[in-house]
Amino acid sequence: MRNQCRTSKRKRRLLCIPAACEYLDGVITPGTMRQWVFHGKIESVRVGGAVCIPSDALDRLIKRGEAAR
Numbered sequence: 552m553r554n555q556c557r558t559s560k561r562k563r564r565l566l567c568i569p570a571a572c573e574y575l576d577g578v579i580t581p582g583t584m585r586q587w588v589f590h591g592k593i594e595s596v597r598v599g600g601a602v603c604i605p606s607d608a609l610d611r612l613i614k615r616g617e618a619a620r
Contacts, residue, residue, distance in 0.1 A: 565596065565603035574609050 566574055568584050579587075584604070587593040594608040 564606035565598065566606060566609070567601055567603055571604040571609060574606065575613070 568581050568588075572579050572581050572584055584593070585602075588595045588602055588604070593612065594605055596603050596605065
């Protein structure tokens with residue numbers, strides 16, 4: 552169950568690190584994502600022992616990338 556996505560009541564999806572990388576079409580590796588989490592470069596939450604990334608944080612990351620073009 553660790554690699555499954557979770558949905559809260561507010562429709563804010565929490566993605567485990569491998570799923571978050573898939574959400575970004577594999578452009579970021581799980582190792583890079585873990586480093587970003589460790590250094591606070593991307594929002595994350597702990598659910599039990601798993602580190603999860605909110606999908607809206609990933610959406611903001613995508614928008615920042617599009618704005619940089």
